[in-house]
Amino acid sequence: MLISFPNMGPNWVAFKTLFTALDLDVVVPDPTNREAIKIGVKYSPEFVCFPFKATLGDFVNAIEKGADTLVMAIDCGPCRFGFYASVQERILRDMGYKNIRIIPLDQADLLEFHWVKTLQEVSGRKDLFIYSKYIKAVIYFLKKAKLLNDIQTAEGLFRAYERNLGDTTRVVNELLEKLDKANTLVELRNFKKVIKNDFNSIDIEKSRTPLRVGLSGEIHISLEPYVNLDLRRKLGEMGVEVHQSLSLYDWVVHKFHLNYHRKWLEHLAKPYVPMDIGGECVWVLGEYIDKAKAGFDGFIHSYPFTCMPEVTARTIITNKLKKMYDLPIIYFSFDEQSGQEGFRTRLEAFYDLMEARREREIKSTPEFMANGQKKIYPQYGGEFYNEIAQLIQAE
Amino acid sequence: MELSTTGDKKRYKVGIPRALHYYRYYPFWKKLLEELDVEIVLSPPTNKKIVEEGVTHGFGELCIPVKIYYGQVLKLVENNPDLDFLFVPRYVSEVPESYFCPKFLSLPDVIKILPEVPKILNFEVNVKEFPISTSAIELGKQLGKGQTASVDAYKKAQKYFDEYHNFLRDGGSVNHALRLVHRNLPFKLPKKQTKGDLRFLLLGHAYNIFDSFINLDFIKKLHEQGVEVLTIENLPEYLFKKPVIVNPRGGILRNYWRHEEEIMQAIRFFLTKGKNEIDGVIFLISFACGPDSLISELIMRDMKVVGLPFLEITMDEHSGEAGMMTRIESFVEMVRRKRKKLGLEPRWKSKIKFYEGT
Structure with a gap:
């Protein structure tokens, strides 16, 4: 039995460990590419949201590489995501892949422990002895997801300072390889140091004052670089600090009801949307308010074309929050028609806008003028973020 | 105050x-x-x-x-x-x-x-x-x-x-009933009933089907073509008792959208027992409707298996009258030709049969 799962940026590392820790064989699909998208678009319903098409393409790719058991996360409403697994299963059957099993991974509420059933189904064992392995698998999964989150944080900061374009990307790819190979708890415990060391070896120009941009949106789109036209890298190479708290770890911890950052965001967004309406709507609103209060220079909201919850978020930001908080925001809705050049033009225009705005802000604020014409950003971010920030600021 | x-x-x-x-x-x-x-x-x-x-x-x-x-x-x-x-x-x-x-x-x-x-x-x-x-x-x-x-x-x-x-279940149309409600009149079926030789099931959200501006008076257009229209509201209650399982063979998923659940339940009846009660299905979808984009795909795949004619019309604020008319006419004509070829009798002779206790 060969297990596979769809791509979501670098998170294949975490998902892979979840199954290899159970002594199962895993095949990782190729990074999402044009071929996969083409297949996904061909066989998917026309108006379905883009992650459906991308993941279907990944599945076909994985099947061609020999996978016969696919694991797909499911949810139970209210957005379209809950239907993905079952409709994709149906489509794959109709495409002629008759012996494919899609095992749903219920992530509606991880404290209900439906995921144990998935692990039982995947491993084919239900006896008590396997439970120690489940615990190991979950611990490895969570640790790797956390480390991926850390890599993402460091990447967003360092790329804005790198002297040679592409250094950070190279370091990140090396780190992913290393993390994939780290399969003991000791290695994982020390991995944070590895991340810091590796990033510290990048040649950076410390005197730069990059713009700060918050990034949020639908999770698959925000994390999968092929789908979002490598938004994070493009921003970084323009010289922009990218702050994105959204990651797999962020989401999983939220589903264990332990993510206090998200609870804070929910609190911020409560006057505008009082309940979770699916997708990331509530948290996008929260992030927008949070980033505006933290003195950011801009905000980017990326989502799949016609995504129902994100469209609601966009409506509320355009009609209300934008006027209240005055934080520049740009929306990117992605589908298979997205073109590189138009995207780049919009991004560059947004960059110019943010820069002009910051200059005006500096000139109108005496404190910033006194600071050598540099904007002072309030303290922001979690523990690891501050450690990384110290690496950059250290002489 | x-x-x-x-x-x-x-x-x-x-x-x-x-x-x-x-x-x-x-x-x-x-x-x-x-x-x-x-x-x-x-x-x-x-x-x-x-x-x-x-x-x-x-x-x-x-x-x-x-x-x-x-x-x-x-x-x-x-x-x-x-x-x-x-x-x-x-x-x-x-x-x-x-x-x-x-x-x-x-x-x-x-x-x-x-x-x-x-x-x-x-x-x-x-x-x-x-x-x-x-x-x-x-x-x-x-x-x-x-x-x-x-x-x-x-x-x-x-x-x-x-x-x-x-x-509504006795056969009143929603627009007629809403008019009666608005004028505080008692519910009474209109004397003039439209009769046609074909009977279609019109699927879709109530706000798409009964807003006659946005769908360019779709129901009237069908009536003019000699088609009786059945909507979800006209179907008996017991059809909607049992939940629909989207993928009975795989991991069992219950449909969680209320409107779509009704659509799927209605279509489930016509795919199985009520197969010979209708001549075709038309699904009206508004552009960018999230749930319908998936549901229509499922329905289309089911229809292919059973062999019922199925037309999916996507509409938005740019819908044109002529294009819509052409699609309806060709669909109706196609179904009618099929019936003629099979030598079936026109629909007005048979009343729709709902079998109790499914």
């Missing part, structure tokens, strides 16, 4: 936009609000200006019914500046383990930030958390009514709503 000469409290004026859930719950709302001693103001039927207004306030990726809702709200506020409240209910789930589309979940939130909108009358239906009578009590509180009055109003409204549904 200011007092009138008789010393009575002034009746609140509440506006209801004629869009989205209006086509589904209006009789219920009307009875409920009238029992709570409220004057109801309804916005005019959708016209071109309303759509244009809505399109400018909503943005491109919203589906057309929501844009119309925007337009209707703005029109209502413009025509009646003295409104006390705007009735924008929040429908979260009407049946346990189900949801409405996310756009309904956040409807009051996106409406209350529009310019010059009066206070919103909050009515949240969320049976996952509390029963509807609680929502009615909350509604009554905002209108200055006590608990008993609110619960009584809710009971009466529910009874009236059941009557309304029975009338």
Whole structure:
């Protein structure tokens, strides 16, 4: 039995460990590419949201590489995501892949422990002895997801300072390889140091004052670089600090009801949307308010074309929050028609806008003028973020 | 509130936009609000200006019914500046383990930030958390009514709503019934019944099928072609008792959208026992409708297996009359030719049979 799962940026590392820790064989699909998208678009319903098409393409790719058991996360409403697994299963059957099993991974509420059933189904064992392995698998999964989150944080900061374009990307790819190979708890415990060391070896120009941009949106789109036209890298190479708290770890911890950052965001967004309406709507609103209060220079909201919850978020930001908080925001809705050049033009225009705005802000604020014409950003971010920030600021 | 000469409290004026859930719950709302001693103001039927207004306030990726809702709200506020409240209910789930589309979940939130909108009358239906009578009590509180009055109003409204549904199941059309409700007339079937040699099942959300502006008078066009139209509202209740399992062979998933559940349940009957009761199925979808994009795919795949003719029409604010006409005509003609070839008798001779106890 060969297990596979769809791509979501670098998170294949975490998902892979979840199954290899159970002594199962895993095949990782190729990074999402044009071929996969083409297949996904061909066989998917026309108006379905883009992650459906991308993941279907990944599945076909994985099947061609020999996978016969696919694991797909499911949810139970209210957005379209809950239907993905079952409709994709149906489509794959109709495409002629008759012996494919899609095992749903219920992530509606991880404290209900439906995921144990998935692990039982995947491993084919239900006896008590396997439970120690489940615990190991979950611990490895969570640790790797956390480390991926850390890599993402460091990447967003360092790329804005790198002297040679592409250094950070190279370091990140090396780190992913290393993390994939780290399969003991000791290695994982020390991995944070590895991340810091590796990033510290990048040649950076410390005197730069990059713009700060918050990034949020639908999770698959925000994390999968092929789908979002490598938004994070493009921003970084323009010289922009990218702050994105959204990651797999962020989401999983939220589903264990332990993510206090998200609870804070929910609190911020409560006057505008009082309940979770699916997708990331509530948290996008929260992030927008949070980033505006933290003195950011801009905000980017990326989502799949016609995504129902994100469209609601966009409506509320355009009609209300934008006027209240005055934080520049740009929306990117992605589908298979997205073109590189138009995207780049919009991004560059947004960059110019943010820069002009910051200059005006500096000139109108005496404190910033006194600071050598540099904007002072309030303290922001979690523990690891501050450690990384110290690496950059250290002489 | 200011007092009138008789010393009575002034009746609140509440506006209801004629869009989205209006086509589904209006009789219920009307009875409920009238029992709570409220004057109801309804916005005019959708016209071109309303759509244009809505399109400018909503943005491109919203589906057309929501844009119309925007337009209707703005029109209502413009025509009646003295409104006390705007009735924008929040429908979260009407049946346990189900949801409405996310756009309904956040409807009051996106409406209350529009310019010059009066206070919103909050009515949240969320049976996952509390029963509807609680929502009615909350509604009554905002209108200055006590608990008993609110619960009584809710009971009466529910009874009236059941009557309304029975009338629809006897074969009344929704638009006709809504007209009767609006004029406070008793439910009575019209004398003139349309007869045709074909019978189609018209699927889709109530706000797409019965808003005759946005679908370019679709039902009338079908009648003109000699087609009897059946909608979900006309089907007997027992069809909707058992939940639909989307993928019986794989991991079992229950459909969690309320409207789509009804559509799937209706189609399940016509795919199995009622296979010979209809000649074809037409599914009206608004562009960018999230749930329908997946459901229509599932239905289309089922239809292919059974061999029933199926037409899916996607519409938005740019729909053209001529194109729509051509599609309907060719579809009807195709079905008719098929029937002729098979030597079947026209439909008006047979009454539709619903087998009890499925």
